[in-house]
Amino acid sequence: MRPKIVDIAREAGVSPATVDRVLNGRAGVSDGTVSRVSAAAKKLAYVRDLSAANLAKKRMYRMAFVIPEHGGQFQQALATEVLDSASRALNERTEIELLPVAAEDPHALVRTLHALSESAVDGIAIMAPETPLLRDAVRQLKESGIPVVAIVSTLPNTICDHFVGIDNIAAGKTAGVLMGRFAGRAPGKILVLSRSMQSHDSVERRSGFDDVMQKQFPHLEVLPTIEGHDDAQRIRRAINQTLQLHNDVHGIYSLSSGNQQLGDTLSQCHNTDDFVVIAHELTPYNRSALETGTFDAVITQNIGHIVRSAIRVLRAKSDRLEIHRGQEKVRIEIVLKENLVAVNHVD
Amino acid sequence: MRPKIVDIAREAGVSPATVDRVLNGRAGVSDGTVSRVSAAAKKLAYVRDLSAANLAKKRMYRMAFVIPEHGGQFQQALATEVLDSASRALNERTEIELLPVAAEDPHALVRTLHALSESAVDGIAIMAPETPLLRDAVRQLKESGIPVVAIVSTLPNTICDHFVGIDNIAAGKTAGVLMGRFAGRAPGKILVLSRSMQSHDSVERRSGFDDVMQKQFPHLEVLPTIEGHDDAQRIRRAINQTLQLHNDVHGIYSLSSGNQQLGDTLSQCHNTDDFVVIAHELTPYNRSALETGTFDAVITQNIGHIVRSAIRVLRAKSDRLEIHRGQEKVRIEIVLKENLVAVNHVD
DNA sequence: TTTGACATGAGGTACGTACCTCATTACGAT
DNA sequence: ATCGTAATGAGGTACGTACCTCATGTCAAA
Numbered sequence: 001m002r003p004k005i006v007d008i009a010r011e012a013g014v015s016p017a018t019v020d021r022v023l024n025g026r027a028g029v030s031d032g033t034v035s036r037v038s039a040a041a042k043k044l045a046y047v048r049d050l051s052a053a054n055l056a057k058k059r060m061y062r063m064a065f066v067i068p069e070h071g072g073q074f075q076q077a078l079a080t081e082v083l084d085s086a087s088r089a090l091n092e093r094t095e096i097e098l099l100p101v102a103a104e105d106p107h108a109l110v111r112t113l114h115a116l117s118e119s120a121v122d123g124i125a126i127m128a129p130e131t132p133l134l135r136d137a138v139r140q141l142k143e144s145g146i147p148v149v150a151i152v153s154t155l156p157n158t159i160c161d162h163f164v165g166i167d168n169i170a171a172g173k174t175a176g177v178l179m180g181r182f183a184g185r186a187p188g189k190i191l192v193l194s195r196s197m198q199s200h201d202s203v204e205r206r207s208g209f210d211d212v213m214q215k216q217f218p219h220l221e222v223l224p225t226i227e228g229h230d231d232a233q234r235i236r237r238a239i240n241q242t243l244q245l246h247n248d249v250h251g252i253y254s255l256s257s258g259n260q261q262l263g264d265t266l267s268q269c270h271n272t273d274d275f276v277v278i279a280h281e282l283t284p285y286n287r288s289a290l291e292t293g294t295f296d297a298v299i300t301q302n303i304g305h306i307v308r309s310a311i312r313v314l315r316a317k318s319d320r321l322e323i324h325r326g327q328e329k330v331r332i333e334i335v336l337k338e339n340l341v342a343v344n345h346v347d
Numbered sequence: 348m349r350p351k352i353v354d355i356a357r358e359a360g361v362s363p364a365t366v367d368r369v370l371n372g373r374a375g376v377s378d379g380t381v382s383r384v385s386a387a388a389k390k391l392a393y394v395r396d397l398s399a400a401n402l403a404k405k406r407m408y409r410m411a412f413v414i415p416e417h418g419g420q421f422q423q424a425l426a427t428e429v430l431d432s433a434s435r436a437l438n439e440r441t442e443i444e445l446l447p448v449a450a451e452d453p454h455a456l457v458r459t460l461h462a463l464s465e466s467a468v469d470g471i472a473i474m475a476p477e478t479p480l481l482r483d484a485v486r487q488l489k490e491s492g493i494p495v496v497a498i499v500s501t502l503p504n505t506i507c508d509h510f511v512g513i514d515n516i517a518a519g520k521t522a523g524v525l526m527g528r529f530a531g532r533a534p535g536k537i538l539v540l541s542r543s544m545q546s547h548d549s550v551e552r553r554s555g556f557d558d559v560m561q562k563q564f565p566h567l568e569v570l571p572t573i574e575g576h577d578d579a580q581r582i583r584r585a586i587n588q589t590l591q592l593h594n595d596v597h598g599i600y601s602l603s604s605g606n607q608q609l610g611d612t613l614s615q616c617h618n619t620d621d622f623v624v625i626a627h628e629l630t631p632y633n634r635s636a637l638e639t640g641t642f643d644a645v646i647t648q649n650i651g652h653i654v655r656s657a658i659r660v661l662r663a664k665s666d667r668l669e670i671h672r673g674q675e676k677v678r679i680e681i682v683l684k685e686n687l688v689a690v691n692h693v694d
Numbered sequence: 695t696t697t698g699a700c701a702t703g704a705g706g707t708a709c710g711t712a713c714c715t716c717a718t719t720a721c722g723a724t
Numbered sequence: 725a726t727c728g729t730a731a732t733g734a735g736g737t738a739c740g741t742a743c744c745t746c747a748t749g750t751c752a753a754a
Contacts, residue, residue: 024743
């Protein structure tokens with residue numbers, strides 16, 4: 001049997017009430033007694049029965065997910081996954097609130113976070129690009145004792161408590177190796193596409209990608225990033241222009257998750273067998289592009305795992321428990337048509 | 348607030364005691380009352396507070412992991428992971444016993460399982476090759492109401508309750524695509540190695556591999572599988588023989604997890620840049636082979652996830668709860684030197 | 695010596711569920 | 725009318741922890 005409070009009391013020669021006071025850090029216990037009780041607890045390897053404690057406390061873990069509201073399929077999938085986890089989490093005393101925020105407006109984001117700091121949440125998971133405004137808001141939250149984890153998009157660990165997501169430099173490197181090996185030995189060019197290079201993530205991926213391409217595949221020249229800004233016309237024009245300018249494009253690398261326009265352009269105007277296409281995030285669209293062969297590989301991260309991991313981490317932070325690094329590490333997944341079946345749907 | 352037993356009682360117009368009888372399937376309640384109570388419970392969307400129930404019942408989940416005792420690094424990593432999970436699981440009313448069994452002796456396996464069926468465990472996770480003896484033993488366990496999940500090595504779902512592991516045909520296909528695309532366009536041969544083709548897993552991987560190679564890369568001829576049976580000399584001789592016989596070997600595919608001998612042979616006798624090497628399972632050995640460049644890709648599955656998933660599934664089965672398919676699906680992971688850093692260590 | 699502050703003990707109630715005993719009711723069979 | 729039985733209610737204790745009140749103890753300053 002695991003030791004309980006009465007066992008510590010007996011061991012330390014005090015009453016259960018005193019043990020309770022010590023364990024819960026309440027005042028009115030002399031230093032000597034505190035250390036005797038602590039020693040007894042350590043000696044017996046006491047661990048509080050969390051579920052009994054939570055039952056007694058009527059504890060509820062209240063957490064909020066703050067994510068961009070008008071994103072593409074990735075953000076949508078993320079929201080779905082949060083809602084799904086929310087319904088399951090209810091059985092584990094965890095209430096999850098989904099807070100979509102206008103992504104382009106740092107002030108709206110800060111307002112939302114400020115409101116949260118008033119509303120007695122136990123933890124916040126946030127996906128947002130780093131800005132000075134955000135940094136300050138997060139710092140404030142931490143000062144009020146609310147744990148904050150960043151998901152998908154990195155925030156410096158000095159600011160938030162934890163980051164749940166992949167290493168984007170390594171992801172870019174991975175894309176690079178696949179690109180280099182899939183594209184063959186003939187010299188040629190690689191076209192790189194991104195929604196916007198304002199995003200940290202895109203910059204990191206590009207840098208990892210370039211690193212590998214330069215070192216391992218110098219016969220492939222990586223062209224400057226074309227920024228799409230979700231403008232279909234602009235993207236189409238830019239791609240077509242580049243393809244006309246260079247007749248030796250062997251591959252296309254799409255850094256960010258919005259690829260609808262890319263796929264459309266490709267399937268309309270060109271023979272997709274001519275070059276290797278690698279993209280990020282296994283959205284429904286990218287999934288079908290893999291199936292049809294328009295895309296050759298997708299580098300992705302498991303959204304369900306990210307959400308569950310964020311919840312576990314926030315719960316652990318809230319209980320001041322250690323987190324299980326192995327379980328919380330998000331892996332860079334490589335998806336080809338062939339292992340697609342075995343990968344979770346985003347639905 | 349979530350509804351509790353008194354709420355159901357009020358709703359159904361009966362006493363809490365009767366609700367208790369109904370919810371726990373005890374006798375002495377008329378059919379009409381049973382259905383009225385059930386209806387009330389459904390109407391209020393009642394879900395039993397598992398932790399309070401477990402507290403009241405002093406419940407312990409007792410589970411056993413039955414795994415091969417003298418395996419290579421993979422089995423060792425599995426054992427480590429089980430022990431690690433065991434220590435954490437204690438805080439969640441879960442006791443995990445690790446039972447290593449002589450892999451080559453089906454009778455020993457059956458004896459162990461039989462002993463388990465006497466010893467009041469709540470669930471069993473087992474990694475073992477399918478044999479008629481095992482099938483019968485597992486069927487018996489299921490008849491005594493003990494949930495059994497197969498891990499890593501498939502057992503038919505008609506026999507056990509669940510399988511935690513990857514689809515080996517898809518894994519073989521994945522290896523095939525990587526091999527085909529990495530090896531280039533020149534015609535040549537692919538050498539295939541396995542510990543033993545007695546193993547279901549190896550056969551499935553090979554069949555997936557062949558499927559892709561035939562359809563997508565017909566210029567590459569896949570040679571018959573060389574079976575190593577963990578005999579270093581034999582493996583070295585076979586590899587050297589084959590390499591001498593065919594001067595156009597472009598790739599080596601190692602189906603099973605024991606690759607020490609393969610790596611040794613390669614690093615001793617040949618220029619490893621000449622061919623692509625793809626292996627399974629990210630064991631410490633394979634990890635270092637990736638780092639040095641001896642191996643080009645490793646197809647793997649996350650052992651920690653497998654163990655945790657098996658525990659969750661067994662707990663769910665034991666409580667007759669639904670399992671969360673998305674969370675329990677094990678993904679086929681592709682590991683290259685570049686995304687190695689981001690993948691869990693096996694230690 | 696009194697006072698007061700502080701340390702500790704004793705004992706209770708609560709959380710939501712399980713499970714037990716005993717009492718009561720209803721109803722059909724005798 | 726009486727009895728037996730099945731159905732139900734009433735009320736308790738327990739699980740391990742939290743948190744509350746009140747009583748009692750100790751010791752030092754006034």
